[in-house]
Amino acid sequence: MSLTIAIDGPSGSGKSSVSRRVAAALGLAYLDTGAMYRAATWWCVQQDVDLSDQDAVSALVLELPLEMGVDPSGPTVHVAGTDVGEAIRESSISTAVSAVATNLTVRDEMRRLQRAIIDAERSGGFSSGGGVVAEGRDITTVVAPDADVRMLLTASEEARLARRARDVHGADDAAAVDATRDEVLRRDADDSTVSQFLVAADGVVTLDSSGLDLEGTVDAVLAVVSQVTGSSR
Numbered sequence: 001m002s003l004t005i006a007i008d009g010p011s012g013s014g015k016s017s018v019s020r021r022v023a024a025a026l027g028l029a030y031l032d033t034g035a036m037y038r039a040a041t042w043w044c045v046q047q048d049v050d051l052s053d054q055d056a057v058s059a060l061v062l063e064l065p066l067e068m069g070v071d072p073s074g075p076t077v078h079v080a081g082t083d084v085g086e087a088i089r090e091s092s093i094s095t096a097v098s099a100v101a102t103n104l105t106v107r108d109e110m111r112r113l114q115r116a117i118i119d120a121e122r123s124g125g126f127s128s129g130g131g132v133v134a135e136g137r138d139i140t141t142v143v144a145p146d147a148d149v150r151m152l153l154t155a156s157e158e159a160r161l162a163r164r165a166r167d168v169h170g171a172d173d174a175a176a177v178d179a180t181r182d183e184v185l186r187r188d189a190d191d192s193t194v195s196q197f198l199v200a201a202d203g204v205v206t207l208d209s210s211g212l213d214l215e216g217t218v219d220a221v222l223a224v225v226s227q228v229t230g231s232s233r
């Protein structure tokens with residue numbers, strides 16, 4: 001049986017880490033849609049385009065030579081044959097990505113690509129039975145509102161800042177948390193002008209991971225999947 005799981009949430013809520021593990025546990029493909037917006041941003045920066053020039057950014061992204069690898073044990077992102085998996089996580093990209101992700105032509109194109117990948121995986125790409133865990137900001141609402149399981153992963157601002165500070169600066173003291181505010185809070189504010197990921201839409205199950213560790217959050221998602229699908233696969 002093919003299974004599509006859609007997970008949205010703000011920065012640092014744990015979408016990527018949790019979705020990847022859920023996909024591995026269920027033998028499904030894993031699609032990180034945020035990585036696609038990051039790759040588009042990397043490409044525009046590489047091509048020296050002014051990110052505030054909406055037309056120039058749109059034109060470039062419509063030709064984006066992007067390839068997403070969806071194996072949860074080693075997801076990959078290639079642009080024009082270059083492995084950009086690490087480069088797209090740099091702070092310079094995190095700071096710039098919302099300018100590209102709020103461009104509506106870019107969003108249309110990214111959604112088209114995301115639906116194509118999800119559809120291909122539904123009918124058996126990575127997973128023999130077919131299926132995918134796709135995560136981002138508008139997967140439950142716009143990209144795959146027909147997913148079998150739709151979840152909003154949340155966490156308190158404090159937990160999200162501390163997690164991102166540990167990831168980026170290796171510490172969660174006051175200075176590290178402060179240095180992370182722009183990457184988390186300003187970005188969420190900008191991103192939420194074009195996507196609704198702070199409150200669950202109708203039919204979307206909310207999971208607050210503030211008081212859970214990674215393993216506990218994965219287990220909680222798997223429990224929701226079992227409940228919704230009526231099987232533990």
Ligand SMILES: Nc1ncnc2c1ncn2[C@@H]1O[C@H](COP(=O)(O)OP(=O)(O)O)[C@@H](O)[C@H]1O
Binds near residue numbers: 010212214
């Ligand atoms: N309960 C939890 N759920 C998910 N991630 C957690 C949890 N506690 C700590 N973390 C850590 O927080 C970070 C979450 O980052 P990430 O998965 O990139 O979030 P997002 O994709 O939502 O921005 C990871 O380093 C992860 O290991």
Ligand SMILES: Nc1ccn([C@H]2C[C@H](O)[C@@H](COP(=O)(O)OP(=O)(O)O)O2)c(=O)n1
Binds near residue numbers: 010016135139187
């Ligand atoms: N479906 C999506 C996924 C991500 N985005 C945007 C919002 C984010 O600022 C960037 C990067 O997303 P990503 O999930 O990598 O962000 P995190 O750093 O994990 O919080 O892309 C989006 O607009 N729609």
